[in-house]
Amino acid sequence: MATIFTNNIGKNLKVRFSEIIPYCKEIKILVGYFYFSAIPELWEQLKNNSDVVLKILVGIDGTDIEALQNSIIKSRENRDEIKRSYLKELNKLQNDEFDSQHFAEVLGFMIKKIENNTLIIRKTKERTHAKLYLFDFKDEYKLPLGSTFITGSSNFTLPGLTSQNEFNVEIPSSSQESYEYVEANNFFESLWENSVEITENDELKKLIIEKLLHQTPVAKITPYEAYLKILQVYLHSFMPQDKEADIVAQILAKKNYIPYQFQIDAILYAKKILQEFNGVLLADVVGLGKTITACAVARILNKSGIVICPPGLVGPESEDFGWKKYLRDFELSATWKAFSYGNLEEVKKFVDNHKVDIVIIDEAHKFRNEDTSTYELLNFICANRQVMLLTATPYNNNIHDIFALLKLFDTPLKSKLTLNKNLYGVYESLIKRYRKVKEQEKNFKKEKSSDYLKLNTINSEYKEILIEIRNLVESVIIRRNRLDLLKNPRYKNEISSLSKVSDPEIVLYELNRNVSKFYDEVLRIFLDAIKRETENYEIIDDLNEDDLYGSDGVSIAQINFYENIIDSDDNVRYTGLGDVRNISINGDNEQNTLILPELNNNLKITGAIYKPADYLKDKYKPENIIIDDSKNFTADDSENSLPFRYYDYTLQSSLFKLLIRILVKRFESSFAAFRKTLVSFKRANEIYLEFYEKHNIYVMERQFIEKFYQEDDSDLVLKKFEEFIDEKKTNIKPIKEEYYKKELFVENYSDYIKNDIEFYDYLIRKVDEMKLVENDPKVNKLIEIIKKIDFNSKPKRKILIFTEFQDTLEYVGDVLKREFNDRVLLVKDLNKKILDDINYNFDASVPDEKQRDDYDILLATDKLAEGFNLNRCGILINYDIPWNPVKVIQRLGRINRISKKVFDELYVYNFFPTEQGDDIIRLVGIAKRKMFAIHNILGEDSKILSPDENPTPAQLYKNFTKNITEFEEESFYTKIYNIYTNAINENPELKSKLERMPKLVKVAKEHKEFNNIISVIQRERLHIKYLDKEYFGDRKKEQIKEISFEEILKFIECDKDTKAVELSERFWNNYVMIKDSLQRREKVNFEIGPKSSLKKAKDAVNKLHNRIHQEFNSKKEIIEVLKKDLDNYLKLSKFTLRRLGKIYNVMMDFKGDELSAEAIDEINKILSEIENLMTKEYLSMLKEQGKKDEEKSAKVIITVENVKIGGGDERLM
16 A cells, blocks of 8 residues: 655654665665765665665756766766866765764765665766655565555655655555556666766766765865864965955056055955954054055945044145045045044034945044043944954053954944854953953062962963954954064065164263262152052052043143043942941041151152042041941952952052152153143142141042132032032043041141152252253253254155153253254144144155155154154154153154155164263163163053063163064964965975865874864854863863964974874764854853943833833833843943943932932933934944844864873873
8 A cells, every 4th residue: 555755743754764775685766866965864774784786866957966967978078177066066065964973984884885886876868857766675575575666756865855845655566566666667777777877987986985085074184284274274264365456456556556465465355354344453563554455445345434533644635645645546535534533523423414334443542442422422433334443553551442442343242253242251251361360460479479380370371361362353453563574475575665674772861970869869769659559559550641641742730630540340440438428437446557658857759649548547448437328348348359448549559650650751751841740749739738728628529629729618618519519420420529528537647748749849949959951961962963963865864753741842842943943843733734844844655746845853742653654754763761662663653654665774762861971881881770760660651572571671771772673573374374385385286185175174183282172163253162171080071162273273283294093982072062062052141240330221221111101202212222232232332331320320319110300301311412422323233233143153164183192091082
């Protein structure tokens, strides 16, 4: 009786085949399609009946063997083309479904059957749609079983046998002589006899077997081939398509830009990154043409856009220089517009009313702090647009910088940069590890330990964190330095287009004996203060001047020393203990147990007004204070991993140390700048003292003190202070609401402030008595150097002088102008006239007919160190000690430009103090000691080589006599490129072999140290999964983690003689674990501090959402958008989160459900502010984001297993 099979439950064709196969001598199969994927499904039965003959006749195009059919039918002349087509078809065997231990075993079985002709494949000459399966039973089963065949709709494929809806009928009969069976068999045989041989053709049989052996997931390869394949895959992830190189070269040459290969590669790779990740970091070192690269990318993409850049780089309407010139050169002016980043409101209006596809941000590191209103607005402007970030310094002060830049184009909870799509979680994990190792380093220094093993561990952890950060951004960053150009064979001939930079020449300016003694005395006082702070506190020295104010030479008098500093947990770190009106007291200790500086005749600085917490009586210390009568903060309590004691005391101490560093830097810069600082500091102390003694309170807000310190009525002052606080509470960033009553302080607190006033006054008197401003030996030495320069040389070698401080700039500028008349251009600000003077006199790229020669000397602060072409200068003078290597590189980049080489060699001068004398060795020795003293005072601010440096005076001096570019290392990419290129050059045929190598390959090798598995993963970018076994007694712990390419080198590198070994017994189980880890969608899991701005923002928006149909119905759309962002994307900046935190604070003031009309108005006002800032593109991005959430699946492509030599039972199993 006939049986129907539809592949529904209980009627699966595979099951029926499994029942029949054990009894068969021969199976004849006529189908439209045959895929090898069908064989593994029936392998157990076929293995147990290994002699059964399978005759497979395929009738329709588009199968695994279609190309083979063509290879027989077509002429021999076309055979190569047919083979290539066939190989392409067999590539389906590289799919993930065949990447298993089961398929590895099946493969050997299939090859054996093809070799012994028990698996025979042919192709019909005419297209045939029939589906027929004839089962010829073994002789002993013919009588009881008779005959049977199946016909219907199923092809011999995995879906056809198992899952696809089909209709098949099995027609059994009592013997093979039955009419039905005979007719079906004759039909098959007639087609078989008139078909094209596939596996019976020796040439094609060999081809099939070779393909199965070498072009499938179980291909046999050597460890060396796997090593080189991994390098090749890594390099190909960066390599641009050369087919567009000619087009790019033509675009560059059209406007007389030299088509350098390194720049062509950057342009094509930047285009690729932009299209895949929506953003790119162009971070080549200064002088390598990032602006040209960005413009060329915009040109070949043929999209509209805007440029946001420093005001001095926009360019004039004449388009002779700046971004306007480059937009004109690349024919972008009609669809592109350049804006100053000081006019982001104007940019917002423009993008809301014009089509803008791409945003280019020049000097993008200026936006590294996402807790600012400018970043907030920029973040909205960039939304749903492609973003090119140009910066030679993507890594600045800390880990937060790079995250802020990535966030401008990547979505933290839908990231393409991480396997789990959670960039925010990865970032938080790195921050946690960084804090931990920072704490370990701090304890190591505090203990004055000599355990260098522990120190090495700390430094290794720092390095690992740095490597992981680099790995995180590697897929979206283009970063080459001059050493990369020199060492990369593609570029090494182009390095000659850059000038040679001579080693810096040290200029020693001599101080007379009295001045030198005074110099040393000042340094000793400041060094003693630094040491005292270190003994008192466990301080993290991660603050620098840029945390308080910009690096553009702002006068010290303009600094608010109590500017809020925002920490990485979004908490506002500010001095103070909370509003005194809300504290109660535990304990009765009237003393202060800190080591306060002794007030005697010895000269010292106490910093009393900057560190009021030091001078509180012990019973008013944080560990003895209850705030809001609800929480007792003790030394053991923590808030976002920061102890409350540290939260107050160490921040105040860190700020004080920072101020000392500012003083020392300005002292070294010029006596004029130092004197101005002393006067400013003295005045600040006098104001604080007068306010404190008159009103018996200490207030943290300097702005308020300066306004009311002369007021006589103390009650009125307190009333005004409360009004001041209420007025300022509308600010997004919290202000310092607290004040301290005089009774909280030690009795002689005023004496410490008076001491500092006397200290500053003493230093001012000394500077005046020795007439150091009028007769500064440093500026006199500068004049001497300049007079030696031949300004009549061809080409004229002009001079660029940099100083860090505006006050020094003005002082030195006045002196030089008197000495050199009008040949000195002093850059105090960047107005149109100054910009014209700079560019027409110092930029060699300006057309020759427009160049001017009004000035020989250009004097500026570091506001001119970014973006400007000043290559008509052949000499760079660092007037201040150039402690910061980033600034040195930026400065040097102004004159060392690849766009137009003017001088074969460039000269650099660094100024250092010494003492008058004739013995040059003695002079250098004194200079070394003074420099070393300054280095020790500046601490973290003066790391010129690496975070763990600890140089001797001689080493430090030597560092400043080396070309700064010598400290650079070649990039990891260049290192890998050279390893790979050298290997291919030694064995050229390897390249084609690697290109033919299948996906999903795996190999095992012996290793002296490691038992592990390394898998290379492909998704939007390459990732590495690392599986290791850690042994804890008898317990084994599996560990799968993601690591960087840089970290796996030691696991995979080997030579061509390294032998492959058998995969370990449990390799496949471990391999499956790795693959399963890719399929698991890891839960977005990150800790949110209870008082972080993110937690407050989420709570606020959730509360608003619950009331969306009540008081806030008019704001329904913006509330929905905010909730969607916070729940799914986290694109909002920290500054926006802080706005929402303000809503949280307003709502928390009301215990019940009722909100006052004023509160509702305040909340609506904040929501409106956010809504007005959001661009249309940002709103549409979130609305449409769900449609874009489809992601590529992650797949393993190469796996290497290391088997430890002599590992025995400890092999990875």
